[in-house]
Amino acid sequence: MDRPALNGRPDPAALARALERLSARFGDRLATGQAVRDQHANTLTLLAAEPADAVLFPGSTEDVAAAVAICADDGVPVVPYGTGTSFEGHVNAPFGGVTISLARMNGILAVHAADGDCVVEPGVTRKALNEHLRDSGLFFPVDPGADASIGGMVSTRASGTNAVRYGTMKDNVLALRVVTAAGTVIDTGRRARKSSAGYDLTRLMVGAEGTLGIVTAITLKLSGIPEAISAGVCTFPSVEAACDATIATVQAGLPVARIELMDSVQVRACNLYSHLGLPEVPHLFLEFHGTTAGVAEQAERFGAIAAELGGGAFTWATRSEERSRLWQARHDVFWAGFALRPGAKTVPTDVCVPISRLAECVVQTQADLAESGLVGPIVGHVGDGNFHVGLLVDEGDADELARTRAFMERLVHRALAMEGTCTGEHGVGQGKAKYLVAEHSPGALDVMVAIKRALDPRNIMNPGKMLPG
Amino acid sequence: MDRPALNGRPDPAALARALERLSARFGDRLATGQAVRDQHANTLTLLAAEPADAVLFPGSTEDVAAAVAICADDGVPVVPYGTGTSFEGHVNAPFGGVTISLARMNGILAVHAADGDCVVEPGVTRKALNEHLRDSGLFFPVDPGADASIGGMVSTRASGTNAVRYGTMKDNVLALRVVTAAGTVIDTGRRARKSSAGYDLTRLMVGAEGTLGIVTAITLKLSGIPEAISAGVCTFPSVEAACDATIATVQAGLPVARIELMDSVQVRACNLYSHLGLPEVPHLFLEFHGTTAGVAEQAERFGAIAAELGGGAFTWATRSEERSRLWQARHDVFWAGFALRPGAKTVPTDVCVPISRLAECVVQTQADLAESGLVGPIVGHVGDGNFHVGLLVDEGDADELARTRAFMERLVHRALAMEGTCTGEHGVGQGKAKYLVAEHSPGALDVMVAIKRALDPRNIMNPGKMLPG
Numbered sequence: 001m002d003r004p005a006l007n008g009r010p011d012p013a014a015l016a017r018a019l020e021r022l023s024a025r026f027g028d029r030l031a032t033g034q035a036v037r038d039q040h041a042n043t044l045t046l047l048a049a050e051p052a053d054a055v056l057f058p059g060s061t062e063d064v065a066a067a068v069a070i071c072a073d074d075g076v077p078v079v080p081y082g083t084g085t086s087f088e089g090h091v092n093a094p095f096g097g098v099t100i101s102l103a104r105m106n107g108i109l110a111v112h113a114a115d116g117d118c119v120v121e122p123g124v125t126r127k128a129l130n131e132h133l134r135d136s137g138l139f140f141p142v143d144p145g146a147d148a149s150i151g152g153m154v155s156t157r158a159s160g161t162n163a164v165r166y167g168t169m170k171d172n173v174l175a176l177r178v179v180t181a182a183g184t185v186i187d188t189g190r191r192a193r194k195s196s197a198g199y200d201l202t203r204l205m206v207g208a209e210g211t212l213g214i215v216t217a218i219t220l221k222l223s224g225i226p227e228a229i230s231a232g233v234c235t236f237p238s239v240e241a242a243c244d245a246t247i248a249t250v251q252a253g254l255p256v257a258r259i260e261l262m263d264s265v266q267v268r269a270c271n272l273y274s275h276l277g278l279p280e281v282p283h284l285f286l287e288f289h290g291t292t293a294g295v296a297e298q299a300e301r302f303g304a305i306a307a308e309l310g311g312g313a314f315t316w317a318t319r320s321e322e323r324s325r326l327w328q329a330r331h332d333v334f335w336a337g338f339a340l341r342p343g344a345k346t347v348p349t350d351v352c353v354p355i356s357r358l359a360e361c362v363v364q365t366q367a368d369l370a371e372s373g374l375v376g377p378i379v380g381h382v383g384d385g386n387f388h389v390g391l392l393v394d395e396g397d398a399d400e401l402a403r404t405r406a407f408m409e410r411l412v413h414r415a416l417a418m419e420g421t422c423t424g425e426h427g428v429g430q431g432k433a434k435y436l437v438a439e440h441s442p443g444a445l446d447v448m449v450a451i452k453r454a455l456d457p458r459n460i461m462n463p464g465k466m467l468p469g
Numbered sequence: 470m471d472r473p474a475l476n477g478r479p480d481p482a483a484l485a486r487a488l489e490r491l492s493a494r495f496g497d498r499l500a501t502g503q504a505v506r507d508q509h510a511n512t513l514t515l516l517a518a519e520p521a522d523a524v525l526f527p528g529s530t531e532d533v534a535a536a537v538a539i540c541a542d543d544g545v546p547v548v549p550y551g552t553g554t555s556f557e558g559h560v561n562a563p564f565g566g567v568t569i570s571l572a573r574m575n576g577i578l579a580v581h582a583a584d585g586d587c588v589v590e591p592g593v594t595r596k597a598l599n600e601h602l603r604d605s606g607l608f609f610p611v612d613p614g615a616d617a618s619i620g621g622m623v624s625t626r627a628s629g630t631n632a633v634r635y636g637t638m639k640d641n642v643l644a645l646r647v648v649t650a651a652g653t654v655i656d657t658g659r660r661a662r663k664s665s666a667g668y669d670l671t672r673l674m675v676g677a678e679g680t681l682g683i684v685t686a687i688t689l690k691l692s693g694i695p696e697a698i699s700a701g702v703c704t705f706p707s708v709e710a711a712c713d714a715t716i717a718t719v720q721a722g723l724p725v726a727r728i729e730l731m732d733s734v735q736v737r738a739c740n741l742y743s744h745l746g747l748p749e750v751p752h753l754f755l756e757f758h759g760t761t762a763g764v765a766e767q768a769e770r771f772g773a774i775a776a777e778l779g780g781g782a783f784t785w786a787t788r789s790e791e792r793s794r795l796w797q798a799r800h801d802v803f804w805a806g807f808a809l810r811p812g813a814k815t816v817p818t819d820v821c822v823p824i825s826r827l828a829e830c831v832v833q834t835q836a837d838l839a840e841s842g843l844v845g846p847i848v849g850h851v852g853d854g855n856f857h858v859g860l861l862v863d864e865g866d867a868d869e870l871a872r873t874r875a876f877m878e879r880l881v882h883r884a885l886a887m888e889g890t891c892t893g894e895h896g897v898g899q900g901k902a903k904y905l906v907a908e909h910s911p912g913a914l915d916v917m918v919a920i921k922r923a924l925d926p927r928n929i930m931n932p933g934k935m936l937p938g
Binding site for chain 1: 508533581582584585586606607626627628636656658659660662663664665667668673675677680692693694695696717720721722724759760763766770820823853854855884890891893894896904905909910913914917922923924935
């Protein structure tokens with residue numbers, strides 16, 4: 001297969017020239033100290049940190065365009081950075097160059113309440129946005145867990161617990177402002193709710209991980225804050241029974257807002273962490289959004305479905321404190337993992353399969369963990385067939401690291417064999433680039449490479465990510 | 470701007486050679502008679518019909534790939550054809566070549582009920598699909614009115630009355646099989662509900678109007694047939710009041726499945742056509758999907774909102790016959806237009822604006838029609854800010870044709886000035902290609918052209934469509 005040259009550091013003289021020009025234009029907004037460079041490299045995975053040569057803090061689209069134009073002149077890589085909460089080495093700079101931190105571009109530029117949309121800069125985090133929106137009656141529903149930046153969520157095609165009801169980033173972005181590899185500013189769409197006018201550049205940029213351009217403004221679709229929320233939890237004798245209940249719920253047309261699976265290992269972790277005393281069997285955590293009568297009816301319907309399929313009693317509530325109590329184990333997932341193995345590093349990974357294959361995939365994965373001598377609680381966005389394994393790894397143990405890597409590889413191939421994908425929501429970055437050949441037909445990968453080459457012929461936009469080298 | 474050579478018929482010798490090779494492979498599935506060629510050219514608009522040199526009826530992806538490979542060798546255009554119900558000359562062959570009719574590729578390849586998806590060939594129509602699904606408890610919700618083929622709906626990014634609840638084609642296609650300009654078969658995705666693994670080639674092909682490849686199989690997301698439906702109709706003193714009620718309904722989080730605006734001219738047409746005796750003022754037609762209790766609650770909530778905003782009584786029902794009766798005017802829209810002006814040709818056009826600008830855009834458009842001496846009832850998918858003008862035109866009157874064209878041009882620029890789009894759901898084709906420069910920033914259009922050129926360097930895939938020449 002004919003691929004672009006994805007390797008290579010810029011010529012040192014060219015790099016020096018670009019940094020000098022950036023410094024002249026941006027002054028102390030260009031940082032070259034080791035500490036700040038290290039802070040902006042990958043830190044959350046087993047991948048080695050690869051800091052850039054400098055970190056730039058632009059304040060506007062024009063700043064980003066000027067910086068990219070300078071880097072483009074000399075073939076210097078640019079690596080966009082939001083909050084650094086991605087899991088696949090997206091923010092590493094394997095070929096050096098300049099990290100472009102969007103942290104200071106954190107303005108909320110407009111809220112159009114009647115249209116149910118807003119325009120934000122990429123450095124706004126989802127919590128800051130929802131805080132800002134609180135009195136508008138609207139909210140931004142995509143919730144990947146971390147308080148990620150909206151720009152990062154766009155670029156990794158983030159989703160999370162609400163996706164089964166509200167969709168993923170691809171469904172909630174109306175338009176983008178993007179700085180291309182040539183330093184040109186483009187708008188990928190307009191504020192109309194829908195359009196059939198041209199190629200869908202918005203969706204092309206969503207999930208492109210900064211390899212086709214840098215997002216500098218985002219028009220987001222917002223949703224109405226529901227009048228009422230009901231939330232609850234239910235035990236199941238097996239992962240299969242929990243998955244069957246999920247399928248039946250979706251088929252019955254119940255508009256579930258969140259439906260989360262936790263395996264027995266994850267429940268044990270939560271018990272250790274918060275002394276919850278939950279039975280250590282699979283659990284489903286659910287949330288319904290609607291009118292007061294509607295969310296009560298939906299919870300009752302789900303309770304009946306669960307009972308038919310072998311589930312325990314469905315305990316649910318609508319008051320906020322009660323809901324928080326019922327969902328506490330789910331909220332604690334990230335930190336609870338450490339209770340299973342204090343001092344370990346968490347290595348999160350995700351795959352996604354058709355929901356009819358989910359139980360099989362989870363059960364095989366549990367067996368694989370056991371055979372591999374690894375600890376990895378499982379949490380799933382089960383309505384979408386997406387699940388996470390939060391591996392707890394002793395970073396100092398080379399043998400365990402090797403077993404971890406081999407497990408992750410088997411997990412991906414297991415999902416692919418079930419018509420699934422190597423990542424439902426974490427993205428490709430460096431960590432999963434090697435799987436794209438197995439996931440996509442060779443012709444499809446050629447099309448991706450052709451697009452990359454057409455839009456970034458010098459390969460300066462976040463090189464070494466997504467497309468296999 | 471640097472654009473690909475979008476002009477030019479193939480060399481006659483090359484065309485003859487390609488047709489001979491196609492004939493040798495496909496026998497009488499390659500038709501060259503004038504009648505069949507004419508039947509496959511544009512017939513529904515003011516654009517002149519431009520038939521291809523031949524019409525091919527492939528039976529499989531392999532057939533399409535072989536045909537495209539033959540045409541690619543000799544630089545012969547290929548024009549995909551579904552049911553010919555598009556409105557912007559998408560099926561014309563301005564540079565000749567071969568129309569590829571997908572009509573015989575009308576198999577439903579798989580229905581995965583537990584996963585809520587199905588795989589179909591492009592020639593399946595939406596009604597045939599829903600007929601097939603009827604006993605599965607699932608349905609395919611996108612409804613553009615015409616019984617269009619699924620392949621055509623993919624290619625024009627179709628939507629329609631259900632989009633406010635269920636989304637458009639971009640939201641309901643999980644994956645595509647596509648024959649590229651080189652005759653290569655690619656899959657743009659897998660059956661997993663979501664993925665972050667690579668560029669979103671699915672969404673790039675949805676709405677590309679066959680200019681980047683020919684769709685030969687489609688994996689569609691399906692929805693559960695609702696337990697209950699409530700439907701009703703409500704009068705409003707003005708288009709503004711109807712739009713305000715729509716905005717309030719969406720903001721209240723009422724999960725309306727359809728919300729359709731009809732202006733007073735359209736109501737008059739329906740009265741003439743079916744003797745309905747409706748008051749000739751703006752109407753909203755609504756439908757809610759959910760549980761029995763849920764759809765009753767939603768209808769009552771809407772009634773309260775409408776009453777607060779000056780609407781008349783909201784008459785609604787849940788029984789099928791009653792619902793059909795209440796919605797009869799809406800169902801009659803297309804044919805009712807002729808009652809206003811018997812013998813006229815219908816020239817449909819659409820634009821889409823942010824919903825906060827919809828009333829203003831509709832009212833200005835009504836005034837423009839009056840000043841231009843034109844007859845054009847208006848129907849809107851008001852929840853999306855999308856509306857149609859069904860112009861009724863005397864084709865023999867050159868002056869009226871000129872006024873019609875001038876009106877359509879002003880309509881587009883009016884929508885663009887309100888942050889809208891030149892087409893919400895009809896697509897670009899030949900008719901709206903000239904507006905893409907005004908709609909998109911020049912840089913964005915350059916990106917589209919770069920993609921087109923990278924994926925179809927010889928410009929054989931439906932040339933003369935979408936991108937301005």
